[in-house]
Amino acid sequence: MTDTDQNLPLFELIEGFVVELRSAGLPVSLVENIDAIEAAKEIPLADRDAFKYALAATLVKNQSHWKTFETLFEVYFSIRGAEYLLDPDADNPFGELDLDMDEMEGQGEQPPGQGGQGGSSMTPEEMAEMLFQAMLHSDQTLMRAIAKQAVKRFAGMEPGRPVGGTYYLYRTLRNLDLDGVIDRLMEQAAQQLGKERLEGLDERLARDEFNDRVEAMKKEIEAEIRRRLVADRGAEAMAKTLRKPLPEDVDFMHASREEMAKIKQAIYPLTRKLAVRLARKRKHKRKGALDFRRTVRASLSYGGVPAEPRFRNPHPAKPEIMVIADISGSVAAFARFTLHLVYAISGQFSKVRSFVFIDGLDEVTHFFDKTDDINQAVHRVNTEADVVWVDGHSDYGHAFEVFWDKFGSQITPKTTVLILGDARNNYHASQSWIVKEVEKKARKVFWLNPEPKAYWNTGDSIVGEYAQFTNGLFEVRTLRQLEKFVDNLA
Amino acid sequence: MSERFASVDAVRVGLRAVDYLADDSIAGVTFLADRLEKPVMIEGPAGTGKTQLAKSVAEMLGARLIRLQCYEGLDEAKALYEWNYKKQLLRIQAEDEGASWDDVQNDIFSDEFLLERPLLEAIRAEDPVVLLIDEVDRVEMETEALLLEILSDYQVSIPELGTLTANQIPLVFLTSNNTRELSEALKRRCLFLHLDYPTMEREKEIVLTKVPDINDHLADQVARIVRSIRTMELKKHPSVSETLDWARTLLILGKNSISEEDANQTLNILLKYQSDIEKVSKDFSTNSAAHFAT
Numbered sequence: 001m002t003d004t005d006q007n008l009p010l011f012e013l014i015e016g017f018v019v020e021l022r023s024a025g026l027p028v029s030l031v032e033n034i035d036a037i038e039a040a041k042e043i044p045l046a047d048r049d050a051f052k053y054a055l056a057a058t059l060v061k062n063q064s065h066w067k068t069f070e071t072l073f074e075v076y077f078s079i080r081g082a083e084y085l086l087d088p089d090a091d092n093p094f095g096e097l098d099l100d101m102d103e104m105e106g107q108g109e110q111p112p113g114q115g116g117q118g119g120s121s122m123t124p125e126e127m128a129e130m131l132f133q134a135m136l137h138s139d140q141t142l143m144r145a146i147a148k149q150a151v152k153r154f155a156g157m158e159p160g161r162p163v164g165g166t167y168y169l170y171r172t173l174r175n176l177d178l179d180g181v182i183d184r185l186m187e188q189a190a191q192q193l194g195k196e197r198l199e200g201l202d203e204r205l206a207r208d209e210f211n212d213r214v215e216a217m218k219k220e221i222e223a224e225i226r227r228r229l230v231a232d233r234g235a236e237a238m239a240k241t242l243r244k245p246l247p248e249d250v251d252f253m254h255a256s257r258e259e260m261a262k263i264k265q266a267i268y269p270l271t272r273k274l275a276v277r278l279a280r281k282r283k284h285k286r287k288g289a290l291d292f293r294r295t296v297r298a299s300l301s302y303g304g305v306p307a308e309p310r311f312r313n314p315h316p317a318k319p320e321i322m323v324i325a326d327i328s329g330s331v332a333a334f335a336r337f338t339l340h341l342v343y344a345i346s347g348q349f350s351k352v353r354s355f356v357f358i359d360g361l362d363e364v365t366h367f368f369d370k371t372d373d374i375n376q377a378v379h380r381v382n383t384e385a386d387v388v389w390v391d392g393h394s395d396y397g398h399a400f401e402v403f404w405d406k407f408g409s410q411i412t413p414k415t416t417v418l419i420l421g422d423a424r425n426n427y428h429a430s431q432s433w434i435v436k437e438v439e440k441k442a443r444k445v446f447w448l449n450p451e452p453k454a455y456w457n458t459g460d461s462i463v464g465e466y467a468q469f470t471n472g473l474f475e476v477r478t479l480r481q482l483e484k485f486v487d488n489l490a
Numbered sequence: 491m492s493e494r495f496a497s498v499d500a501v502r503v504g505l506r507a508v509d510y511l512a513d514d515s516i517a518g519v520t521f522l523a524d525r526l527e528k529p530v531m532i533e534g535p536a537g538t539g540k541t542q543l544a545k546s547v548a549e550m551l552g553a554r555l556i557r558l559q560c561y562e563g564l565d566e567a568k569a570l571y572e573w574n575y576k577k578q579l580l581r582i583q584a585e586d587e588g589a590s591w592d593d594v595q596n597d598i599f600s601d602e603f604l605l606e607r608p609l610l611e612a613i614r615a616e617d618p619v620v621l622l623i624d625e626v627d628r629v630e631m632e633t634e635a636l637l638l639e640i641l642s643d644y645q646v647s648i649p650e651l652g653t654l655t656a657n658q659i660p661l662v663f664l665t666s667n668n669t670r671e672l673s674e675a676l677k678r679r680c681l682f683l684h685l686d687y688p689t690m691e692r693e694k695e696i697v698l699t700k701v702p703d704i705n706d707h708l709a710d711q712v713a714r715i716v717r718s719i720r721t722m723e724l725k726k727h728p729s730v731s732e733t734l735d736w737a738r739t740l741l742i743l744g745k746n747s748i749s750e751e752d753a754n755q756t757l758n759i760l761l762k763y764q765s766d767i768e769k770v771s772k773d774f775s776t777n778s779a780a781h782f783a784t
Contacts (some may be wrong), residue, residue, distance in 0.1 A: 029678055035526060042525045043498065043518060050498055054522055055514040061677040063533060063668075063684045201715070201750040201774055212690070268669070297575045300598075304579060394717045 010040055017076050018059070019237045024072060025246045026065050032058055048077070064262055066249045075238045076225065078230045128177070135181055135213050136188065147220035150176055155225060159232050168225045169218075173396050178214045185210045205320040216414045248479035252337040252450060264340050266479050271344040286314040320351040320414045322442075324403065327387065328394040333486030334450035338420050339378045341482075343368050355407070356381060357399035359428075360389035363407070394424055396466070397431035404434045411441040419470070422451045423463035436469040445469070448476040448485065494524045494551060494661070508545035509699050510539070511692060519683040520547060529641050529662035531677065534685035536667055537729020543685070544622040544663035551661075553618035558608040560628045568635055568648055572605045581711075589693075599650035609640050613656035620661045627666040634676050637664075641679045688730065690717045696730060701737045711748045712737045719770055721762065728760040736760045750774060 014037050018028050035058040041158040052073055060069045079112065127149065134142035151157070154175035155168035189206045205395045230238045245251075247262040255263060294310035302308070323342050327335040339356075346352040346368045362385040367377045389398055411417070417438055439445045447470045449463055457464045467473035473483045493503045502517040512520070520543075523530045532540040545608060548555040558569060566572075579600040585594055606614065612621040623637065628779070638645055644656035664680060666672060688696060694713035704712075712733060720727045736759045745752055754771045761767045 027674075029674075031678055035528065035681075038526050039522050042522060047498075050513050050518045053518040056515070057522060057530075057681040057683060061531075061680075061682045066684065086672075174522045201748075201753060204774060205711075205718060208721065209714065212717075247521045269669070296579075297573070300573075300575055300578060304582065 010045075011037055013045075013068060014040055014055075017055070017072070020072050020076055020236070021059060021069065024068050024239070025249060026060070026068060028059055032061075035059075045077070048475050051077075064266055068246060072239055073228055075230055076235050078223075078227045078235070128181075131176065131217075132181055132184055135185060135210070135217065138213050138216075140216075142337065143217055143220050144224075146194050147224045151221060151224045151228065156230075157225070157228055165222070165225050165229055168229075169222060172221055172225070173218070178217065182207070182210045182214060182299055186189045188480070244412075245425075248483070251477050253477065254334045255333070255337075257337075260336070261298045263337065263479055267341055270479070270483055270486060271341070276346065291359070319443075320410070320412065321345060321349050321353070322407075322415055322417045323352065323354045324361075324417065324419045324421075325354070325356050326358070326394060326396075327356045327381070328392075330394060330422060330424050334420075334422075336378070339381060339423075341420075343377060351475060353407075355403060356385055356387055357396075357402075358387045358389075358392055359395035359398050360387050361399040361402040361406075362386040373396065393426045394421075394423045395428045396421065396423060396462075397429040400431050400434040404437065408434075408438070408441075411438060413441070413443055417442045417445045419447045419466075420450070420476075421447075422449055423447075423466055427464050428459050430465050432465050432469060439469050439471070439482070444471045446471060447473045448482075449475055450474060451475070452477065495521050497521070498660035504550040505546055508546050508549045510542065510550075510697060511688075511696050512543075513688070513692060513732070515683065516543065516685070517683055521719050523681055526681070527644075527659050529664060529680045530683055531664045531672075531680035532683045533666045533668050534687055535687065536725065538685045538687055539665060540665040540685050541622065541624055544620060544665070547650060547663070548622075551620065552776060553620045553661075554615070554685055555622060556608050556612045556615070556621050556660075557622045557624060560623065560625045562628055562630065564629050564633055566636055568607055569609050569633075570640075571610045572607065573599070574603045574605050574649075578603050601651075604648075604651070609637075610646050610654070612660050612662075612723050613640060613644055613646060614654065615660070616657060618658070618660075618665070623662065623664040625667060626664045627669050627672060631670075631673060634673050638675055638679065641676070651784055662731060676706065687698045687720055688725070690714060691731060693717070693730065697734065697737045701741060704737055704741055705746060707747060708740060708745065709737065712740070715748065716760070722770065722773060724761070724766045724769065725763045726761070726766065732760050732762075 014033070018033050018036065023026050031216075036055055039058045040051070040052040043050050045051050052070075054068055055073065056066070060066055127146070130142065131146050131150075133139070134146055150172050151168070154172045156171055157168055186206060193202070226238070233241075247259065247266055250259045250263060252263070289312050291310045291312045295306050295308075298308045298310055301308040304430045323345060325335065325338045325342060327338070342352075342354045342364075346354065346365070352368075353363065354368060355361055355363050364381050364385050367380045367384070389395065389402075419435075435445065447463065447467055451461065451463075455461065463473065472488075474481070474488075476482050476485060495504070498514075498517050498521045501521045505512045505520075522528070532543060534540060545555060546555075575652055581598050582594060592766050594613065604610075608621070612619050626634070626637070641662065642662070645653050647653045656769050687693070690713050693716060694709050697709040697712055698706070701709070716728055716733050716736075735754060739756055739759050740748065740752070743752075743756075753774060757767045757771055761770060
């Protein structure tokens with residue numbers, strides 16, 4: 001433990017890694033940093049997977065950050081540790097590759113008998129066969145070897161070329177024809193059972209299995225590309241190019257499918273928090289019935305005289321929520337998220353009513369109530385809700401009028417109203433007096449705007465006019481901002 | 491520094507001996523928990539063996555498991571300690587006229603009148619114990635604070651008695667189903683372990699271990715089908731315990747291999763929502779046709 005000489009490199013190594021994690025946005029506290037160093041002392045770098053898990057246990061306290069951590073770990077430690085050095089051509093990983101590339105250009109086939117090592121002299125057919133065998137037996141070592149070969153041959157990596165890893169991955173995969181391999185594997189599996197084609201459950205299970213192996217193969221290839229890129233550019237530079245926003249920082253408007261899935265997962269804890277915040281306000285105001293046990297307990301301080309009566313905390317009243325969401329084209333991407341938020345909220349609160357509008361407005365509470373399947377609910381909202389009045393362009397003024405006429409009387413002093421939209425009104429009448437009236441009747445009115453703040457009140461956005469009557473206007477483009485909004489509620 | 495385990499592998503082997511199949515991360519984190527003297531926060535979907543891990547570790551160490559089940563409204567008096575006020579009252583009433591107030595006071599706030607609750611019990615234990623704080627995400631944010639002192643310093647402060655420090659540092663496991671975000675303060679004090687559904691290979695092994703009479707082929711099929719089901723978008727995915735139930739059922743029905751019909755008839759053991767069952771059986775039966783069409 002006291003051998004500082006030995007610990008110094010380790011200390012610096014972890015320290016550097018933590019800096020990378022922090023610049024990727026992961027919150028790593030000093031304590032956690034120290035823990036990581038302690039952990040690294042116990043589990044040496046030599047056992048790489050164990051080392052990774054040890055660091056993760058101390059540094060990553062949120063599962064949604066795992067992916068970011070893993071990528072950074074692979075980059076940062078990719079060329080550290082003996083067995084992970086780039087094999088023979090470590091000094092110049094691209095030396096031989098250039099040669100191979102020249103041969104590859106413009107040719108479907110590679111003439112055999114070039115390159116020094118075994119793998120390079122294979123014909124593409126041999127290689128395809130090897131790949132097939134590796135996949136058939138799910139042979140990890142062989143897969144890794146093939147990944148190395150494939151990247152060397154097909155990716156066309158050149159030193160210093162400013163292209164991302166995805167491009168190389170694409171080039172490699174295009175040449176490997178993994179779909180073809182799956183088809184062959186399926187045939188093989190069918191033959192084993194003596195059938196012409198697999199059917200039903202068998203087919204399904206076999207396909208899942210092979211897809212799984214293909215994914216594993218892709219991972220090997222990705223890892224190989226990453227190793228080469230890191231060798232070329234250095235870990236720090238690579239970490240920078242690979243930096244992606246954490247799930248909580250992803251902009252709803254531009255989220256990819258995969259990112260959206262992560263956002264959805266993260267919404268549920270958040271709505272629960274929202275529920276707690278909204279309920280908490282009243283908790284301290286009025287006391288409940290006498291708590292006999294605690295009263296007697298307190299009386300001991302006065303020699304058994306119950307001088308200080310204790311009361312039970314009343315159950316916090318269930319808050320009522322009305323969500324009014326714009327689902328027009330200008331916020332389409334946001335609307336998708338909005339509907340998920342509404343769904344999540346309605347799971348948390350007993351009294352949630354949801355409304356959607358474009359230029360007309362319709363209540364959609366029952367779509368969310370009846371079904372367990374969010375996708376089905378969203379589909380029904382999009383197809384069945386009566387939200388178009390004239391032309392299907394946002395008209396906040398008219399939508400609010402409809403809301404006020406039909407539902408205005410149902411707003412009570414317990415109701416919290418959440419309005420979600422960009423307030424791009426297409427120059428229609430604003431009818432902002434309705435928001436004012438709603439605010440008078442309701443407990444609170446909040447406006448969440450998915451547009452960047454800089455665009456507010458430009459063009460046909462009249463969010464300022466509405467916002468003056470609300471209890472707060474918030475920019476909500478990311479989960480982090482949503483969380484901040486929830487935090488501010490208390 | 492405590493050294494309950496010699497190495498990561500020792501943890502794995504030890505857990506294996508009590509029928510718990512630990513993967514790299516589980517064994518690694520358990521090992522670290524001991525070496526760094528830190529609690530482990532286990533998070534993940536329901537039914538992936540979070541609670542079982544704590545139980546198995548206790549079994550492996552031959553330690554007593556002290557369990558604190560969390561729920562909304564859990565308070566100090568139920569988690570940490572409470573004064574036995576009835577006994578204190580009796581003590582006061584039984585007092586002779588002559589005794590001075592100081593004596594009485596010192597007496598009624600002594601060990602004899604202290605009711606130990608799980609957390610205090612864990613740190614005062616003389617024998618080896620494993621503390622399990624189950625479903626910590628169920629308590630309110632504010633109640634979490636109760637745990638902080640014991641988790642970081644392994645001590646409990648009682649105003650009338652002073653600070654009680656641990657006789658020995660117990661292994662502590664906290665589990666969370668992640669229904670809400672836990673506070674930073676709590677997370678910072680813990681090692682983090684995410685327990686996801688096991689890989690197909692590991693699940694097969696689990697089935698083979700826990701359902702002794704099952705044959706290899708059936709276990710393999712069970713694991714594969716469950717993996718396929720977990721890739722679908724469902725209300726609730728089958729947990730490991732449900733996989734085991736299913737395997738046992740198939741065994742009792744005398745199946746050696748699963749046909750599509752068997753699968754559809756017994757899906758209700760694997761899945762708990764009618765809508766999920768319908769979705770899966772539909773998916774299984776139309777699958778081949780769909781592929782054929784494309």
